[in-house]
Amino acid sequence: MAPDPSEQGEQPDPATRQQRPGERLDEAILRSKPRFNALEVAAETGVTIEETRRLWRALGFPEFSGEKAYTAADIEAVSTLMSFVDAGAVDFDTAVNLTRGVGQTMARLADWEVSTLVTRVEEMAAGDEANSSRVHSALQLINEVNPPFERLVVYAWRRHLAAAVGRIEAMGAKDEDLHTIDVTVGFADLVSFTALSNTLDRDEIGDLVEVFESRCQDVVARYGGRIIKSLGDSVLFVTNTAEESVGVAEGIINVIGRDAKMPDVRLGLASGPVIQRLGDIFGPPVNMAARLTQVARRNRLIVDQNTADLLPTDEWEHRRLPARPVRGFGLVEPVAVRRR
Structure with a gap:
């Protein structure tokens, strides 16, 4: 051998x-x-x-x-x-x-x-x-x-x-700092996703996340916005104007929250200057939008005062909600908005 x-x-x-x-x-x-x-x-x-x-x-x-x-x-x-x-x-x-x-x-x-x-x-x-x-x-x-x-x-x-x-120009970049832009930031978050995912098999979880992300992407693109990042059960997006972000939020509630096969969704919007770096955005509006989703009701949208002030008063009604503690911001009075 x-x-x-x-x-x-x-x-x-x-x-x-x-x-x-x-x-x-x-x-x-x-x-x-x-x-x-x-x-x-x-x-x-x-x-x-x-x-x-x-x-x-x-x-x-x-x-x-x-x-x-x-x-x-x-x-x-x-x-x-x-x-x-x-x-x-x-x-x-x-x-x-x-x-x-x-x-x-x-x-x-x-x-x-x-x-x-x-x-x-x-x-x-x-x-x-x-x-x-x-x-x-x-x-x-x-x-x-x-x-x-x-x-x-x-x-x-x-x-x-x-x-x-x-x-850089359309979203209001500052002449002194091209990394800083004025936008409305939106955060959409699936309700009780962790608990739900424990009851689903891997294919079902994958299908759920894919449907959520793809539908959000379609709605955001329709209003000329862009998704900054998605984390499976949440999506961070920006638009040029507050009205566009409200349109996105209403669209996401329609295609996600009102679909009996999908979980409920919470949405928060905040407006102001953010920093663009490494394909991401940073700043108080990002943090505020994320925090607002934690206090929003199911299939409801709440916004910060800056966003409410940017909406035309002849088209939108504003209603201040009771002040509540928001981590990192102290007591905050969120605002509910609806079309007249």
Whole structure:
């Protein structure tokens, strides 16, 4: 019997080693094999090893020491990024910040894509389109979906970039600080979501969150607003005007709170200047909107006084509610609003 190479401390020839299914998927997605370690990436790009590691961490990946974990595409990406740093367009810290934004955005998009398409992979593997396995079905779907999806990603980025630049002026950016804008902030929160989720299976929880987020997104987009972030059972959004935010709030109550298959929802609105950083917003209106949802009644909207003052009095009625303690703000008198 021939000796086992592993007993002699030898490794199988990489050329003859059979690929694991995951490796086949990696190569289909990355379109190249890992051939470089961090030192080699640094040498090829002229970037220091520490700068290489900072960029890699900013993308959201763990560091690899001496492993050949990087592809030719990784080298090209670093070179592309450093080209506009070297040209003086931005400094390296700004480039790292942009890289972090790309990493966080694409990580979520990738998870979203996989969770959306996994059902289709199962259907292909089990149905008439099946050839051998889920891996084969996944490879087939990757080849069919990813090329046009890449074009869609670039298109969507361009459209959102144009919209973001336009908001600098449209949402009242301060001349002295382009990070500060005047907006109305909305917070929508599902009632008793934690208790409800304990009674549902994983698929039901996933379906519930997907319906909540997608319906909120549709309503917010209809009024020209944007969702800043969603946390499963809650959504933070902003609009240019108080009237638009009230329209969003009423729409969310209609499509969520008045659907017998969905939990009830609470909404709070607050208006004022906020800081835009790292794709998020910060400031007292954000905190106030979130706090107001904690004291709102089910399927009801309450607003702060700033928001009430921005609504035309000939179209809206205001009613002050009893003062109540709001964490971080002391005693607050929320305002209920309704159309005349």
